[in-house]
Amino acid sequence: MRAIAITVAILLLAYLLPTAYLNYSEPVLKWDWASIDLDDLSFPEGFIWGVASAAHQVEGGHTGNNWAAWEQGSYPDGRPHILNNEETGAACEHWERYPEDIRLMQELGVSSYRFSVSWSKIMPQEGVIDSVALQHYVDVCDSLAAVGISPMVTLHHFEHPLWFEEKGAFEKVENIGHFVHFSDAVFNALKDRVTFWCTINEPAVFVIAAYFDGNFPPGKQDPQLAAIVLKNLFKAHVAVYQHLKSLPGGERAQIGIVKNMHQIDPVNEWSLLDRLLARTVNNGFNGSFITTFRDGHYRFHFPTLVDEAEAIADAPSTLDFVGLNYYSHNGMAFSPDLDEALKTRMYPGETPTDMTYTIYPEGLYRAIQEISVLGRPIIITENGIADAKDDRRGDFIRRYIYAVSKAIEDGYDVRGFHYWSLTDNFEWDLGYGQRFGLYHVDFATQKRTLREGSKEFQRIVKAHSNWPDR
Numbered sequence: 001m002r003a004i005a006i007t008v009a010i011l012l013l014a015y016l017l018p019t020a021y022l023n024y025s026e027p028v029l030k031w032d033w034a035s036i037d038l039d040d041l042s043f044p045e046g047f048i049w050g051v052a053s054a055a056h057q058v059e060g061g062h063t064g065n066n067w068a069a070w071e072q073g074s075y076p077d078g079r080p081h082i083l084n085n086e087e088t089g090a091a092c093e094h095w096e097r098y099p100e101d102i103r104l105m106q107e108l109g110v111s112s113y114r115f116s117v118s119w120s121k122i123m124p125q126e127g128v129i130d131s132v133a134l135q136h137y138v139d140v141c142d143s144l145a146a147v148g149i150s151p152m153v154t155l156h157h158f159e160h161p162l163w164f165e166e167k168g169a170f171e172k173v174e175n176i177g178h179f180v181h182f183s184d185a186v187f188n189a190l191k192d193r194v195t196f197w198c199t200i201n202e203p204a205v206f207v208i209a210a211y212f213d214g215n216f217p218p219g220k221q222d223p224q225l226a227a228i229v230l231k232n233l234f235k236a237h238v239a240v241y242q243h244l245k246s247l248p249g250g251e252r253a254q255i256g257i258v259k260n261m262h263q264i265d266p267v268n269e270w271s272l273l274d275r276l277l278a279r280t281v282n283n284g285f286n287g288s289f290i291t292t293f294r295d296g297h298y299r300f301h302f303p304t305l306v307d308e309a310e311a312i313a314d315a316p317s318t319l320d321f322v323g324l325n326y327y328s329h330n331g332m333a334f335s336p337d338l339d340e341a342l343k344t345r346m347y348p349g350e351t352p353t354d355m356t357y358t359i360y361p362e363g364l365y366r367a368i369q370e371i372s373v374l375g376r377p378i379i380i381t382e383n384g385i386a387d388a389k390d391d392r393r394g395d396f397i398r399r400y401i402y403a404v405s406k407a408i409e410d411g412y413d414v415r416g417f418h419y420w421s422l423t424d425n426f427e428w429d430l431g432y433g434q435r436f437g438l439y440h441v442d443f444a445t446q447k448r449t450l451r452e453g454s455k456e457f458q459r460i461v462k463a464h465s466n467w468p469d470r
Contacts, residue, residue: 028265029362038398041405041464048150048416049461050112051105051438052382054157054201055121057425058094065120066165067158067428070217081219086431092423093446098140101422104439104448105149109462112150114381114418115140116157116201119164119182126163126178134189141193152196152381152418154258155183155240158206158216158428165218170232171225176239183240184247191249198323198381199240202260203233204285215429227300227308234292234312241318258323258381259289261367262357264332267345273334277341281332286370293319294374304338321415322374323381326367328357353396354386354434361399368407368414377415380404384420386427386434393453401460419457423448 055062062068071087073080080087094101105113121133141151156179160169167175183199209216211226237257244250264281266274284302292298292315299309330344350358368378385396401417408414424437432443438454441447450458 028269029366031362033399036402038402041402041460042409043405043464043466044408045466046415047464047466048112048379048418049110049465050114050152050416050418051108051110051422052114052418052420053094053116053422053425054154054159055116055118056088056091056157056159057421057427058092058423059118059121060088060090060093060095062088062118062120062159064124064162065118065159066162066169066217069162069165070219075217075219077219081215081217082429083431083433086426088426090443091426092441092443094423095136097446099143100448102143102147102149104422104450106147107450108438108458109465110149111465112152112196112416112418113144113422114152114154114196114198116154116159117186118159119156119179120159120161122186123161123182126161127181129185134185137186138189138193141190145193150196151190151194152198153186153190153194154198154201155179155186156199156236157201169218170229170236173232173235176232176236179236180239180243184243187244187247187249187253191247191253195252195254196321196379197244197253197255198258199237199255200233201258201323201381202325203230203237203257204289205260205262207233208285209429223302223306224308227306230288230300231298231308231310231312234289234298234315238312238314238318242314254320256319256321256323256376256379257293258325259286259371260325260327260382261286261370262327263329263363263366264344265329265347267331267333267348271334274332277334278332281342290370290373293322316374319374319376321377321379322371324367324371324378325382325420326364326380327355327383327385328353328360329363330357351392353392354388359385359392359396359399361396361403364400364403365407368404368412372412377413379415380417382418382420384436386436387453388433388435390440390451390453393451394456395453397453397456397460401457 056067070081117137122130124130144151164178207226207230211220211222211229214221241255264278266278268274284300288300292312296313296316298312301307331347335341346352347358352358383400385393387393404414404417421436423439424435424441427434439448440451
């Protein structure tokens, strides 16, 4: 009996000691919000305050890209893929109404507008540039500059031409040249108007949704292919960065890539299996980005599913800044059933958003810490909440912006913050039900109305805009 008791004690210690160590070294950060003064904010001179959008979600009129085909059931499975069978259609009519939307930005007091340019409109056929579409973005940039708002351009935000998709898109490394060609055309048209350039938005999110979950086009569920596509997206960033820097005006451009740092945490912090599972998933979703752009070595690994590795030696030298998108975290619980184990869960005890994650501002502070290992200036390129009732938005804004202020106070090099999004828009496979906008949009009339909760953002921006020349 004594031997059994000793064995049990040893096994228990073998379980508890590493779990206790992980709880100490990798805590799920929690702040005592009752003791925090949310008005105790400080931002450096020249801090960038902005809003963000993406072409396919707001412009309307997209007919020749991967998402239009996805919405209309033109993929091999022959069915629509958007919640409630919705289609983007006219979206927010931002293509035509951008002067009105710029006036909304002025009301907020922001100094930056991050938006994406539509590859499918600018290059509707392989090698063919639509000069009218390209001129549209020149006009947008000039209109922004006229009122003191700086454009930040994203070259790929989940959307690309159908002809590129039919070639295999980023599944094939040889297709990267098409993206470089498109980026070249946009850069040469806008280089005198744009300082900040984002090459690719959220490569890991795109890959997980399109090649793991199958919710984004092309809707494949192939983990090994997902790892290859993610690697090729990183290579595409490197190729575009190097090419644009070689062009006249390239030395003035600030070029980065945008990473979503959504964390996966253990549902049960005292479960070693939950912790190991969460760490494994984090290593794939976040770690592959860090190792590529810090060390020049790409690896995407998940036991029994995928293992893809390759040196991308030039990657660490291709970031003038890093764009950080952050919304929340999710919980993960171990299960012998792999499908069940890989389900992400709302983290227990937290206030939910309208999406499948909770309000967790401490995670933004953590994300800034995590991505700071790259040693580059950080610009928050997206942060916002889906809140149709507008009963959480104001508190969300105050707490997440507090997290940014605290990170700066603690020495992290954060240069700007862009709220997602300016207006309600088309939330990809979830359609129009998710309301992220600072401005509510009545899609029947296109009327924009500033939400009550959004006035917290407006108040903070106006109180802390300290550009020396504004």
